[in-house]
Amino acid sequence: MSACVPTRTDDHPPEPSGPAGPSAPSTSGRGTPGTPPASTPQGSRRFRVQGSDLSASISVFLIALPLSLGIALATGAPLQAGLVAAAVGGLVVGRFGGAPLQVSGPAAGLTVVTADLIHQYGWRVTCAITVLAGFAQLVLAAVRVARSALAVSPAIVHGMLAGIGVTIALAQLHIVLGGTPQSSALANVRALPAQLAALHPAAISVSALTVAVLLAWPRIPGRTGRVLRTVPAALAAVASATAFAVVAGLRLPLVDLPSWSSHALPAMPQGPVLGLIAAVLTITLVGSVESLLSAVAVDKLAAARKVPDVRIPRADLDRELAGQGAANVVSGALGGLPITGVAVRSSANVSAGAVSRNSTMLHGLWIVLAALFLVPVLDLIPLAALAALVMVVGVQMVNITHLRSVKRNRETLVYAVTLASVVATGVLEGVAIGIAVAVAVALHRLTRTRITEESRDGLHRVRVRGQLTFLAVPRLSRVLSQVPTGSACVVELDGSFMDHAAYEALQDWQTSHVSQGGTVEFTGRAGSRISEPASETHGCCRPWTPWRNHHCGARHATGSAHPLAKGVSSFQRDTAPLVRDELARLEREGQRPSQLFLTCADSRVVTSMITASGPGDLFTVRNMGNLVPLPGAESDDSVAAAIEYAVDVLRVDSITVCGHSGCAAMQALLSAPPVGTHTPLRRWLRHGQPSVERMRSPHRPWARISGRLPADAVEQLCLTNVVQQLEHLRSHESVARRLADGTLKLQGMYFHGGEAQAYLLTSDEEPPRPANGHGHNHRRDHGHGSGNGDGPRHGHAPRLDHDDHVHGQRPDGGHGGGPARPQEFAAVFAPVAPAESALVKARA
Numbered sequence: 001m002s003a004c005v006p007t008r009t010d011d012h013p014p015e016p017s018g019p020a021g022p023s024a025p026s027t028s029g030r031g032t033p034g035t036p037p038a039s040t041p042q043g044s045r046r047f048r049v050q051g052s053d054l055s056a057s058i059s060v061f062l063i064a065l066p067l068s069l070g071i072a073l074a075t076g077a078p079l080q081a082g083l084v085a086a087a088v089g090g091l092v093v094g095r096f097g098g099a100p101l102q103v104s105g106p107a108a109g110l111t112v113v114t115a116d117l118i119h120q121y122g123w124r125v126t127c128a129i130t131v132l133a134g135f136a137q138l139v140l141a142a143v144r145v146a147r148s149a150l151a152v153s154p155a156i157v158h159g160m161l162a163g164i165g166v167t168i169a170l171a172q173l174h175i176v177l178g179g180t181p182q183s184s185a186l187a188n189v190r191a192l193p194a195q196l197a198a199l200h201p202a203a204i205s206v207s208a209l210t211v212a213v214l215l216a217w218p219r220i221p222g223r224t225g226r227v228l229r230t231v232p233a234a235l236a237a238v239a240s241a242t243a244f245a246v247v248a249g250l251r252l253p254l255v256d257l258p259s260w261s262s263h264a265l266p267a268m269p270q271g272p273v274l275g276l277i278a279a280v281l282t283i284t285l286v287g288s289v290e291s292l293l294s295a296v297a298v299d300k301l302a303a304a305r306k307v308p309d310v311r312i313p314r315a316d317l318d319r320e321l322a323g324q325g326a327a328n329v330v331s332g333a334l335g336g337l338p339i340t341g342v343a344v345r346s347s348a349n350v351s352a353g354a355v356s357r358n359s360t361m362l363h364g365l366w367i368v369l370a371a372l373f374l375v376p377v378l379d380l381i382p383l384a385a386l387a388a389l390v391m392v393v394g395v396q397m398v399n400i401t402h403l404r405s406v407k408r409n410r411e412t413l414v415y416a417v418t419l420a421s422v423v424a425t426g427v428l429e430g431v432a433i434g435i436a437v438a439v440a441v442a443l444h445r446l447t448r449t450r451i452t453e454e455s456r457d458g459l460h461r462v463r464v465r466g467q468l469t470f471l472a473v474p475r476l477s478r479v480l481s482q483v484p485t486g487s488a489c490v491v492e493l494d495g496s497f498m499d500h501a502a503y504e505a506l507q508d509w510q511t512s513h514v515s516q517g518g519t520v521e522f523t524g525r526a527g528s529r530i531s532e533p534a535s536e537t538h539g540c541c542r543p544w545t546p547w548r549n550h551h552c553g554a555r556h557a558t559g560s561a562h563p564l565a566k567g568v569s570s571f572q573r574d575t576a577p578l579v580r581d582e583l584a585r586l587e588r589e590g591q592r593p594s595q596l597f598l599t600c601a602d603s604r605v606v607t608s609m610i611t612a613s614g615p616g617d618l619f620t621v622r623n624m625g626n627l628v629p630l631p632g633a634e635s636d637d638s639v640a641a642a643i644e645y646a647v648d649v650l651r652v653d654s655i656t657v658c659g660h661s662g663c664a665a666m667q668a669l670l671s672a673p674p675v676g677t678h679t680p681l682r683r684w685l686r687h688g689q690p691s692v693e694r695m696r697s698p699h700r701p702w703a704r705i706s707g708r709l710p711a712d713a714v715e716q717l718c719l720t721n722v723v724q725q726l727e728h729l730r731s732h733e734s735v736a737r738r739l740a741d742g743t744l745k746l747q748g749m750y751f752h753g754g755e756a757q758a759y760l761l762t763s764d765e766e767p768p769r770p771a772n773g774h775g776h777n778h779r780r781d782h783g784h785g786s787g788n789g790d791g792p793r794h795g796h797a798p799r800l801d802h803d804d805h806v807h808g809q810r811p812d813g814g815h816g817g818g819p820a821r822p823q824e825f826a827a828v829f830a831p832v833a834p835a836e837s838a839l840v841k842a843r844a
Contacts, residue, residue: 049358052308056352057362059232060103060345064090064363065370066238066381067345069255070390071106073175073383074168075114077123077337078264080257082106083371084336090364092327093339098319099295100312100357101302103345104327106337108393109160109290112167113282113427114338119183120271121279127266129276130332133283137325140284146292146317155411156418156434157293158402160286163422163430165397168390175387178203185423202250206241207388213237214392232348234389241385255381257371265335282428283328283338291324291341292317298343301350310355344393414438447471449495451479460489468493470501480509486517493524579615586616593619596646598639598725599658600626600665604753607658619646625665625721626657628728629687640732647734647744655729658749659722666691666717690728691721703827705750705759722748722761723827750829759829 064086072082089104097104117126140146170188171181178200182188217233219225228236245252269276295315302312320341327339349359370378406415418434425433449466460483464476483489491506510520597618599605607613607620621642629639646652659666668681669688694700695717702710703719710716726746729735738744748761 049362050355052353052355053359054362056349056354056359057366059352060349060359060363061366061370062235063232063348064103064105064345064367066234066386066389067393068106068367069378069381070386070393071108071111072337073386074108074111074172074390075337076118077114077126078258078335079255080263080371081123081335081337083367084334085331085339087364087367087371088327088331088334088336089339089342090360090362090367092330092364093320093323093341094357094360094364095323096319096326097323097357097360098316098321099298099341099346100315101346101349101354101359102291102295102298102315102320102341103349103360103363104291104324104339104341105345107290107340107342108168108390108397109164109340110283110286110338111390112164112422113286115171116426117279117283120275121269122267124264124267125269125271127264127332127335128269129279129283130336130338131266131329132269132276132280132332133287133338134325134328134330134332136280136284137288137321137328139325140288141318141322141325144318146288146321150292150296150317152289152435153411153414153438154402155406155409155414156431156438157289158399158406159415159418159434160422160427160431161290162398162402162415163419164427165394166419166423168394168397172387172391172394176203176207176384176391178384202245202252203382203384206245206250206252206382206384207391209244210237210241210385210388211392213240214389238381238385238389241388242381245382245385246380250382252382252384254383255379255386257375257378263335266332278428285431286427287324287328287338287340288321291320294341294343294346295320298341298346298350301347305350308353308355312355411438411441414441449475451475453479453482458488460484460487462489462491463494464492465494467495468498468502470499473501473505476502476505477509480505483513483518485513488519489513490521490523493522583615591616591619591650593617593646593650593652595619595654595656596621596643596650596652597656597658598622598626598628599656600624600660600663602660602663605658605660605751610751610758619650619652621646624681624684625663625669625688626659626725627665627684627687627721628657628725628732630728631731631733633687643729643732644734647732647738652744654745654747655735656747656749657722657725657729658751659718660750661715661718661752661754663714663718663721666714666721670713670717688721691717691724694724695720701826703829706762706828706830719750719827719829722750722829726761748827748829758832760832762828762830 065083068082068086069079070082072079086105089106093102093104114126117129121129167185170185170192174181174188174191174195177195179191179195179198182191214233214237217236218229220228244250295317299312299315324339324341331337331339349363352359354360403415406412414434414437417437418430420430421433422430424430446467446469449464449468449472451465451472452463454461454463462479462483464472466472468476506522513520593616595618597607597611598621599607601622601624607618611618619642621639623639627639628643631640643655646655665685665688669685669692695702702716703723704710704716705719710719726748729746730739735744735746739746750759750761751757752759
């Protein structure tokens with residue numbers, strides 16, 4: 001779907017990265033997005049808007065219209081000023097800004113600042129201040145300092161927004177109750193008892209209805225709720241309150257949009273020069289920081305969006321700041337409110353499926369049309385409804401997610417002080433106080449270094465926790481002087497910074513202590529040595545790399561000690577001191593593993609490494625081929641005994657069967673000699689014969705890895721074997737009982753060593769359908785298709801011709817197998833994605 005509007009942008013809409021990419025034919029007959037139609041000369045200009053941008057612009061317009069009027073009401077500006085700012089924000093910032101999906105307009109973040117300026121200088125001078133703030137933003141963009149605004153602590157920004165939200169809520173509460181707001185937050189608090197004693201029932205009823213609809217609208221259940229939620233909650237709330245007021249005949253103050261011919265324009269600034277400069281700087285600072293932070297947030301939202309699958313370019317922050325400056329110049333010149341990027345409208349734009357800046361520009365166009373042709377409808381809106389809407393927005397600015405993030409990062413004091421200061425003194429003063437507190441907290445943490453010393457078995461350990469600066473050198477020297485002369489000492493440094501003074505103090509003490517017969521070793525908290533000669537470490541040995549096939553110590557080894565004994569000796573020297581306390585705890589408390597991990601005895605499969613587990617986490621059973629003999633099968637019962645013990649005694653929560661690439665047991669099964677050879681190995685491998693039969697069966701779908709075919713017959717059997725052994729597990733009485741109770745889960749896993757990639761078993765894809773329509777899936781040979789749903793992409797399946805038993809045809813003579821049982825789904829192994837970094841988790 002496409003439409004034509006009288007706007008143009010140099011930024012072509014991003015091309016989809018999925019199947020509907022630039023190579024896909026256009027369904028509208030006009031070419032792919034961002035490229036000229038075939039019938040249009042390359043040099044001509046066409047105005048193109050995608051259907052998703054059109055629908056998103058309408059959604060954003062329906063949200064922005066009532067909010068713009070409400071914010072204008074909250075500032076005390078003419079209500080038309082909110083519409084002017086919304087239109088200019090959409091058209092100017094949408095065209096020239098650097099964040100394609102960000103929506104700009106009048107925002108709650110500048111409400112308090114603008115209200116103070118109107119109260120002090122009047123509306124026309126405030127418009128002039130907005131123009132000057134726009135020019136200041138253009139200058140900042142020209143010198144490319146946009147990213148410097150992101151250096152402000154998030155706790156200060158969140159505290160500022162929360163303080164603004166509290167101030168807005170307190171002011172609008174008076175209008176909700178039928179009164180008039182005071183000039184400051186503290187004055188509003190003091191006047192609240194008198195306002196509660198003189199309530200206005202009509203205003204309260206309209207406001208209560210607005211708040212109720214606003215909060216309940218997103219929570220309407222069922223199909224009806226999904227249909228109703230296509231209308232934004234803000235519009236539904238204001239429309240419901242307006243309809244109620246009209247039907248009930250309530251006498252309330254209403255929106256009054258005067259004729260545009262009498263619209264107020266800016267006047268020359270008058271007043272103290274320093275005061276005007278401070279006002280311009282306040283608008284510039286608050287508006288710029290809020291816009292840039294919002295642009296960064298929109299980038300994250302767009303990157304996380306699954307549908308539509310369109311690449312959105314990252315925001316150019318300097319260009320975005322220039323767009324905000326140009327918009328403020330135009331808005332102020334036309335008698336509009338100050339403009340910033342608005343997170344609420346931007347997130348709605350992303351959620352509605354916008355794919356380019358055309359959505360933002362169209363939303364501005366709809367605002368212009370509404371301001372010109374919907375004035376009679378807008379004049380029916382009660383002011384109490386707009387006040388209730390803005391009051392809820394103010395309350396929501398005290399964000400619980402922000403509070404949790406601030407608490408997690410130990411910035412609660414900065415947040416609370418900034419919030420209280422903004423409420424008590426104003427935005428600029430509150431932010432300045434917040435910055436001062438943040439600096440003081442940072443200095444306090446920089447100087448808060450804990451240095452302790454303890455002695456055990458003749459070894460002295462000095463622990464340093466925190467940043468080691470010159471301020472901590474006196475305490476460090478005092479503790480180091482307590483280490484006896486000639487003793488062995490380990491200095492454990494747990495901090496990310498050490499200045500020159502602290503380094504010199506440590507080096508001087510080390511030199512003195514070693515010269516008197518002592519030994520000194522520097523380590524980090526994890527036990528890794530630091531500041532030691534390279535000849536001692538040989539560049540690779542570390543206490544936590546015993547899994548790595550290295551022989552660093554062999555070059556200097558003497559005698560004929562067994563290699564394993566050497567490894568144990570290295571463990572006692574390097575690793576045992578680090579894990580002794582943890583192992584002692586496990587010894588006292590007994591084993592409490594969370595899961596049974598059944599895997600192959602292959603020496604290359606290191607369970608602790610691929611599962612990031614430690615001592616006591618897994619109850620591990622290893623055998624050749626990760627096999628689970630069926631109950632009653634002739635065996636030594638060792639696997640069955642381990643399963644029963646883990647399930648009934650240890651009460652594990654889950655059992656994982658883990659296969660791996662290049663499994664020797666699976667290779668042996670594929671090349672097994674004729675039946676009748678009786679060796680311990682063959683007797684054991686017979687428990688894997690059901691896996692071979694499952695793979696060859698024409699009535700079962702193939703197990704496979706998501707997105708590709710098995711590399712060869714061995715990998716196919718490795719995957720199938722995991723699925724088959726999970727079925728064997730269900731046959732064990734203890735497992736079946738816990739599964740029926742819902743207290744046990746089974747999980748299949750495949751580890752590809754060459755890729756260092758783990759795959760988890762899922763069963764949520766449909767079984768492969770017959771490829772030729774005659775009841776057969778040609779999955780294995782002669783190039784008849786893949787049989788796993790990926791045939792058109794992969795061309796043909798690999799031939800499983802490693803031996804006479806698996807060669808082109810299945811044992812029943814069919815070509816690769818017939819149709820799978822209808823009720824059985826294909827077993828698909830999906831790759832495990834890397835976990836989020838600790839930094840991402842901390843910011844979540």
